[in-house]
Amino acid sequence: MTVHLSSNAFPATRRLLWRRGFTVVELMTAMVVTSMLMIALFSLVGQSSTNYRLSQRKVNTLADTRAFLHFLQNDLSSRISDTRFFYRETSAGFVEFAFTRTRSVDEDTSKGDLATTIYYVAVTEDDARHESPKIFRRTLSAEDTQKLLALGEAAPFPTYDANADEPLVYNVVSFMIKPTLRDDSGDWREWTAKDPKAPERLQLTLDLIDDTTAQRFASKDDWVILSASTDPKQREAIRSFTHNISLTP
Numbered sequence: 001m002t003v004h005l006s007s008n009a010f011p012a013t014r015r016l017l018w019r020r021g022f023t024v025v026e027l028m029t030a031m032v033v034t035s036m037l038m039i040a041l042f043s044l045v046g047q048s049s050t051n052y053r054l055s056q057r058k059v060n061t062l063a064d065t066r067a068f069l070h071f072l073q074n075d076l077s078s079r080i081s082d083t084r085f086f087y088r089e090t091s092a093g094f095v096e097f098a099f100t101r102t103r104s105v106d107e108d109t110s111k112g113d114l115a116t117t118i119y120y121v122a123v124t125e126d127d128a129r130h131e132s133p134k135i136f137r138r139t140l141s142a143e144d145t146q147k148l149l150a151l152g153e154a155a156p157f158p159t160y161d162a163n164a165d166e167p168l169v170y171n172v173v174s175f176m177i178k179p180t181l182r183d184d185s186g187d188w189r190e191w192t193a194k195d196p197k198a199p200e201r202l203q204l205t206l207d208l209i210d211d212t213t214a215q216r217f218a219s220k221d222d223w224v225i226l227s228a229s230t231d232p233k234q235r236e237a238i239r240s241f242t243h244n245i246s247l248t249p
Helices: 011-020 024-077 142-154 220-228
Strands: 086-089 095-102 114-125 131-140 165-170 172-182 188-189 202-209 237-247
Touching: 011 142, 024 095, 024 131, 095 142, 095 172, 114 142, 114 165, 114 172, 114 220, 131 142, 131 220, 172 220, 202 220
Parallel strands: none
Antiparallel strands: 086 095, 095 114, 114 131, 131 165, 172 188, 172 202, 202 237
């Protein structure tokens, strides 16, 4: 026996299947909403990652600066105040200075307890395609220091060799030291080499960029352009530090 079922035999089942289905419009709407949510999520994650990298670069730059200030302040704290303070500005806009100090306990004092320390900036190679300005520190021997002291005011600026010295700070955009001393009225004024008194304070300004940003600058000319630039987009990568260092006991 053959049983024929009409199209209305299972109306409840058909209604249930109809309710469980989605139209093309509903599917497209869901896809669009999901895509928008995914784009927003990826954008948020990307921005967080960028902010993290920028924060890490700031931390690394700050650590380099603190290490440099530690070296500098330690050297200056043992400076012999009645000796000549060497100071000059270079054509590249950096400063160089040197001073006589007593050697610390971890240095070789077998040939004397005096040393001359020089701080300067030089552009040296990082690799085959890049070069950058760095702050170097050189310490002269006790014998060379005695020669400088013997010449007194006639002593030339001490010599150095960036190829032999170890850099303290990398990716230097600007490095300025302004020696100052108090006048008769007690106000601070700029110190010059003609002053009979030694400087009493150093005003330090240091501008740096991180290693990643530094890869965009390949030559000395690139760094000169960056240093003179007023473009906010270029300047935003520069980290600036200022510090006053007292030279009086």
